[in-house]
Amino acid sequence: xxxxxxxxxxxxxxxxxxxxxxxxxxxxxxxxxxxxxxxxxxxxxxxxxxxxxxxxxxxxxxxxxxxxxxxxxxxxxxxxxxxxxxxxxxxxxxxxxxxxxxxxxxxxxxxxxxxxxxxxxxxxxxxxxxxxxxxxxxxxxxxxxxxxxxxxxxxxxxxxxxxxxxxxxxxxxxxxxxxxxxxxxxxxxxxxxxxxxxxxxxxxxxxxxxxxxxxxxxxxxxx
Numbered sequence: 001x002x003x004x005x006x007x008x009x010x011x012x013x014x015x016x017x018x019x020x021x022x023x024x025x026x027x028x029x030x031x032x033x034x035x036x037x038x039x040x041x042x043x044x045x046x047x048x049x050x051x052x053x054x055x056x057x058x059x060x061x062x063x064x065x066x067x068x069x070x071x072x073x074x075x076x077x078x079x080x081x082x083x084x085x086x087x088x089x090x091x092x093x094x095x096x097x098x099x100x101x102x103x104x105x106x107x108x109x110x111x112x113x114x115x116x117x118x119x120x121x122x123x124x125x126x127x128x129x130x131x132x133x134x135x136x137x138x139x140x141x142x143x144x145x146x147x148x149x150x151x152x153x154x155x156x157x158x159x160x161x162x163x164x165x166x167x168x169x170x171x172x173x174x175x176x177x178x179x180x181x182x183x184x185x186x187x188x189x190x191x192x193x194x195x196x197x198x199x200x201x202x203x204x205x206x207x208x209x210x211x212x213x214x215x216x217x218x219x220x221x222x223x
Contacts, residue, residue: 010042013054017041017070021056027074035104036074041067043125044097058210062118065094065213068157072189072207073098076155076178079191079204082106086152091167092141092212096122096134098157103131106153111136112145114213142214144170151175158212159187168192168199180209183217 014037022033042053045061052059058066068076082088082105093099093111095118102109103126111126113119116138123136137145142164144154150172156163156179163179171177171194180187181203188203 008042008051010040010053014038014041017054017056021071022074025071025075027071027078029078031105032074032078032101035101036070039097039100039104040129041070041097043129044095044100061095062115064210065092065115065118066158066210067094067097068209072180072209073101073157075205076180076189077101077105079189080153080155080176080178082153087148087150089145089148089151089154089167089170090157091144091154092157093122093136094118094157096126096136098155099134099136100126100129100131102155103134107133109134110145110148110151112141113138114141140214141212142166146170154178156180156212156215158215159207159209160212160215161217163190163192164215168194180207182209182211 018033018037042050045053049059056071057069061067086106088102088106088109090099090109090111093113099109099111119136119138126134144167149170152172152175154177159180159182175194177192181190187207187209189205189207191202193200
C-alpha cells in the first residue's frame with residue numbers, strides 16, 4: 001500500500017463528507033446521516049480509489065458501473081423516506097455500498113445486480129460487514145426482482161432513459177421509487193409513487209448521473 005493510502009483517515013473522510021457535502025445540500029435525515037457516517041465507503045471501491053472514495057463525484061467501481069456521488073445518492077434516499085419496517089429493492093447495487101446504507105434504514109434490502117461475478121463479491125463483502133438483512137440477486141436490472149415483490153421502496157443506482165414498467169409494477173400500493181431519469185442531456189432525480197394502478201411522478205433536482213446498463217429507452221423504427 002502506498003504512503004498516501006497509509007495516511008488516509010476514513011473516519012475523518014466520512015465526517016468531511018457529511019459536514020461538507022451532505023448537510024449543505026439539505027440532507028438532514030438523522031438515520032441516513034448516521035449510516036453514511038459509519039458505513040466504510042472505501043471498502044466498496046477498488047484499492048486504487050480508496051483515497052478518493054469520499055469525493056463528491058461518481059466513481060467507476062467496475063466496467064461501466066459507478067458508485068453514485070454521495071450528495072445525489074443521499075438526496076435520493078432521503079426523498080424515498082424509508083421506514084424501519086420497509087422492504088427495499090436496490091437496483092444495480094454494484095459493489096454493495098448502497099445496499100449497506102439502505103440496510104441500516106430498512107428491515108430488508110434485496111440488491112439486484114446483472115453481473116454475476118460482481119454479485120458474488122458483493123454478497124461476501126456484505127456478509128463480512130454482518131449485514132444479515134441483505135440479499136443479492138442476479139438478473140436483468142430493468143426486469144426487477146419479482147420473487148420478493150412487492151417492495152415498499154425501490155432505489156435505482158444510476159440513470160435511466162425511462163423508468164421500466166416492470167419496476168413500477170413491483171412497488172407496493174403507496175410505495176416509492178427513486179431514479180435519475182435522463183431523457184435528454186440533463187438528468188432529473190425523480191420520485192415515482194404508486195397509488196393503486198396509478199403512478200405519480202415528481203422531479204426533485206438535476207443530476208448528471210451515468211446510465212445503468214440495460215436502462216435505455218426502446219428505440220422505434222426510423223424510416
